[in-house]
Amino acid sequence: MKKAKWIHIDNVSCFKKEINLNKKLKKATLKITSMGFYRVFINKKDISDNVFMPGWTSFLNRVQYQTYDITHLLKRNNVMDILLAEGFGGAKRIAWPTLEYPYFKPSLIFVMELEYIDGSKEYIRSDDSIDVYSSFVISSSIYDGEIQNKNKRRKYFEKAKIVKINSKIVPQEGEDIKEGEHIYPRKMFKTPKGELVIDFGQNFTGYINIKIKGNRNEKISFIPGEVLDKDGNFYNENYRSAKSLFSYTLSGKEDDFKPLFSYQGLRYIKLLEYPSNIKLENFIGILVHSEMKRTGYFICGNEKINQLYHNVIYGQLSNYLDIPTDCPQRDERLGWLGDAQVFIRTAAINYNVNKFFRKWLHDLVLDQHEDGGLEGVIPIIPSCPIQVSSGWGDAGVICPMEIYKTYKDKKLLKECLPMMKKWVDYIGTQCEKPYIFERLPQYGDWLALDAPYGSYNGLTSYGLVGTAFYAYSTYLLIEALEVFNLDTSEYKELYENIKKAYRNEYLENGLPKGEKAYLNSNIGE
Numbered sequence: 190m191k192k193a194k195w196i197h198i199d200n201v202s203c204f205k206k207e208i209n210l211n212k213k214l215k216k217a218t219l220k221i222t223s224m225g226f227y228r229v230f231i232n233k234k235d236i237s238d239n240v241f242m243p244g245w246t247s248f249l250n251r252v253q254y255q256t257y258d259i260t261h262l263l264k265r266n267n268v269m270d271i272l273l274a275e276g277f278g279g280a281k282r283i284a285w286p287t288l289e290y291p292y293f294k295p296s297l298i299f300v301m302e303l304e305y306i307d308g309s310k311e312y313i314r315s316d317d318s319i320d321v322y323s324s325f326v327i328s329s330s331i332y333d334g335e336i337q338n339k340n341k342r343r344k345y346f347e348k349a350k351i352v353k354i355n356s357k358i359v360p361q362e363g364e365d366i367k368e369g370e371h372i373y374p375r376k377m378f379k380t381p382k383g384e385l386v387i388d389f390g391q392n393f394t395g396y397i398n399i400k401i402k403g404n405r406n407e408k409i410s411f412i413p414g415e416v417l418d419k420d421g422n423f424y425n426e427n428y429r430s431a432k433s434l435f436s437y438t439l440s441g442k443e444d445d446f447k448p449l450f451s452y453q454g455l456r457y458i459k460l461l462e463y464p465s466n467i468k469l470e471n472f473i474g475i476l477v478h479s480e481m482k483r484t485g486y487f488i489c490g491n492e493k494i495n496q497l498y499h500n501v502i503y504g505q506l507s508n509y510l511d512i513p514t515d516c517p518q519r520d521e522r523l524g525w526l527g528d529a530q531v532f533i534r535t536a537a538i539n540y541n542v543n544k545f546f547r548k549w550l551h552d553l554v555l556d557q558h559e560d561g562g563l564e565g566v567i568p569i570i571p572s573c574p575i576q577v578s579s580g581w582g583d584a585g586v587i588c589p590m591e592i593y594k595t596y597k598d599k600k601l602l603k604e605c606l607p608m609m610k611k612w613v614d615y616i617g618t619q620c621e622k623p624y625i626f627e628r629l630p631q632y633g634d635w636l637a638l639d640a641p642y643g644s645y646n647g648l649t650s651y652g653l654v655g656t657a658f659y660a661y662s663t664y665l666l667i668e669a670l671e672v673f674n675l676d677t678s679e680y681k682e683l684y685e686n687i688k689k690a691y692r693n694e695y696l697e698n699g700l701p702k703g704e705k706a707y708l709n710s711n712i713g714e
Contacts, residue, residue, distance in 0.1 A: 190220065190254065190300055190358050193314035196349035197296040201274045201450075203324040204297065204349060208267040208313060212305040217263050220302075221271075222254035222358060225279030225295035226450045230270045231262040240477060241366045241452070244511040245277040245524075247552040247568045248292040252278060253361040259301075273297050274329040274450035281330070284521045285430065288572035296352050319349040326449060332431040332520050335448040338438040340406060363548030364479040366511055368395070372474035377467075380422045385460045387472055392456040394507035394517035395477035397435070398447040403464035405441030410434065410462045413455030415518060423459040431520040439464065452477055454507055454517030478506040481540040505536055512549055512568070523566045524549065526584035527632065533588050537595040546592050547601050553585055554608045561615030563608075565632070578631040579655035585612045586662040590669055599672065606669055613666050613680070616659050624683075624690035626659045627652025648707045653695045660687040 196204070219236065221227065222243045229236045236257050243253045275281060279295030282288075301313040323344040329335040375390035392415055399409060413433050414425035425433070433453045437446040455474075460467070487498045508514045512524040513532070529549075536542050549567070556569045563582035565575040589605035592598055619628045633654050637647020663684045670677045695706050 190222075190298055192312075193298050193300045194316045194351045195224075195296045195298045195354045196315045196317065196319055197294055197352040198321045198346060198349055199294070200346070201272070201324050201326045201329055202295075202346065203322045203343070204271040204273065204315075205320045205322055206269045206271075206313065208263070208269055208301070210263065210265050210267070210303070212307060212309070214260065214263060214303060215306045216258070216304045217260045218302045218304075219257045219259050219299060220254050221257075221297065221299035222252050223273060223276070223278065223295070223297035224248065224252065224293040224354065224356075225297070226274050226276030227297055228272045228449050229257070230272070231259055232264070232267055233270075234262055236262060238367065239365045240368065241276065241450075241511065243278075243361070244363055244366065244548075245568060246363075246548070247555040248278045248356055249569075249571065250552075250555040251357040251359050253363065253548075254298075254358050255361050269301075271297060271299070272324055272326060272449065274326060275331065276450060277331065282332070283570045284332075284523055284573060291570050291572040293354055293356075294352070296354060298354075298358070315349070317348050317351050321346045321349050329448065329450040331451055331522070332433070333451075334412075334432055334434040334436075334453070335451040336434070336436045337446065337448075339440055339444075340438055362544075362551065363511060364481060364545050366477065367480045369476040369478055369506070372476060374469050374472050374474070377469045380417070381420055382422045384423050385463070385467075386417075386423050387458050387460070387469065389456055389458075389474045391474075391503065392454065392507070393474060393476045393503060394452060394454045394510060395475045396448045396452050397455075397458060398445070398473045398475055399437065399471055400443070400445050400473075401439070401464070401467070401471045402443045403439040403441070403466065405439060407439045407464045408436055408462040409439065409446070409460070409464065409467070410436035411458040411460045413453045413518070414457045414459065415455060417457065423457060425459075428518055429520045431518070433518075434461075436462070447475065452510070452517070476506060477510060479509050479511055479545050481509065481542060481545060483539065484541050485538040501535065502539060505532070505539055509536070509540075509542070509545060513546075523570070524568060526553075526563065526565055526567060526581040527578075527635065530580075530584035530587040530591075533591045534595075537591065543592060543596045543598060543601075546588060547598070550589055550592070550601065550605055553588070554605060557585065557608050557611060558615075560618070561611035563612060576630050576632075578633075579616075579626055579651075579658040580632060580635075582612055582615075583658045583662045585609060586665050586669075590665045593669070593672070602669060602672060606673070609662075609666050609669055613659075613662050613683075616655075616662070617683070622690070622694070624656070624659070624687045625652050625694055626655035628655070631655055650695065650706050653691075653701075653706050656687065656691045656694070660684060660691060663687060 303311040325339040327336040418424040513529040515525040562577040565581040593602040634647030634649040
């Protein structure tokens with residue numbers, strides 16, 4: 190990206206550059222990245238089948254760029270259009286309401302290298318000479334959906350503005366994000382409230398492709414949902430503040446609609462506006478996830494267990510969209526460490542997740558606090574700090590070790606080893622009682638069935654949970670050190686001390702010691 194400039198403009202925009210070739214071309218390469226999601230079109234053709242690029246990294250530290258061979262798309266006179274929307278790095282908000290633009294405003298940077306037959310080279314770079322126009326994408330947000338109107342005439346805005354972004358630009362490390370399986374709707378029906386709803390028969394993450402012909406300027410719009418309520422009516426209150434509204438304006442010709450910059454988790458959609466000739470076959474669901482090779486399969490004679498395994502697979506695909514998320518639908522979709530560590534072993538059985546986790550673990554290293562603490566969500570959201578907690582922060586030890594045990598990736602384990610040690614050492618600084626990690630706040634036994642009404646915290650003592658994880662992370666750290674034949678004596682002594690303290694504090698004759706084990710009387714406050 191040498192000599193190229195980060196450029197920005199408010200709105201969902203189209204950056205336009207005319208490219209005229211006066212020599213015979215040998216090869217053309219485009220390197221590009223953005224704060225936000227980008228799509229590049231050369232002579233109206235999309236240069237890639239990747240979606241939601243450049244992915245989600247620790248944007249204050251690094252952003253990935255992608256490299257595309259565009260030789261086959263160029264002719265003598267060309268037009269390159271780059272659409273840019275909020276995405277993650279340029280979002281006005283991430284998850285529940287945060288300060289506007291927790292990372293950066295939507296911006297992009299690119300370099301096109303043109304290599305000619307005569308051996309000469311030409312470079313076209315992003316700068317303030319780039320023209321910016323309005324886009325047929327009127328608005329787009331990860332959480333609020335997307336509105337498109339291809340009938341609207343393109344309007345010239347102004348020249349691009351140069352902005353300063355202090356983030357390291359690195360080659361793409363993670364998996365590509367691709368469209369996957371097509372999911373065909375099962376039925377269209379009216380609910381008891383008279384709502385027109387389409388059921389795709391499968392909960393998935395992605396978007397809806399609509400192919401339809403109607404009157405010019407008619408609209409088709411909908412909102413997604415995962416379940417029906419007890420009366421059979423459409424329900425999506427669990428999306429919380431995520432509006433997830435998708436709206437398209439018809440051209441009067443055969444239209445083919447799908448969002449470019451937004452996605453959702455869903456099984457149902459409720460149609461809000463639609464032409465009178467609407468049919469079930471106008472709709473196709475498209476699963477979207479990181480590209481991973483399937484490695485594990487399971488089938489047995491019990492159909493209920495088979496269905497459970499089927500659900501596990503779709504749950505993984507739905508939450509492995511560039512980072513391991515907690516959910517794909519509501520105003521969250523974050524890289525929660527607790528979810529990542531508890532599922533990673535199963536994930537590695539089902540799919541090859543080595544590359545997927547390598548990228549995310551490097552962000553984990555980058556986002557670790559100076560004192561060794563790990564926030565519950567990675568990548569960190571600057572204006573929305575998440576508490577440091579056992580079970581969640583322990584992902585910094587559990588995940589590297591699980592990846593090593595599966596793929597024997599010593600290089601990645603070595604890169605993570607300082608983070609693993611810092612986390613275990615950090616816990617030691619947080620223990621008011623020797624070797625007992627019960628400092629508040631923590632998540633504890635999160636979402637436990639014995640949690641009182643109105644609380645997410647179970648009754649099990651924070652210290653019992655925290656100290657157990659302290660011991661487990663120390664044990665795994667010892668294993669990691671042994672891989673490199675490093676001295677483990679300090680941590681072996683620590684491990685024995687944690688076990689002894691845990692037994693004395695929480696167990697009696699091998700069973701939980703009454704109130705010591707169930708101390709969370711303050712939950713729900």
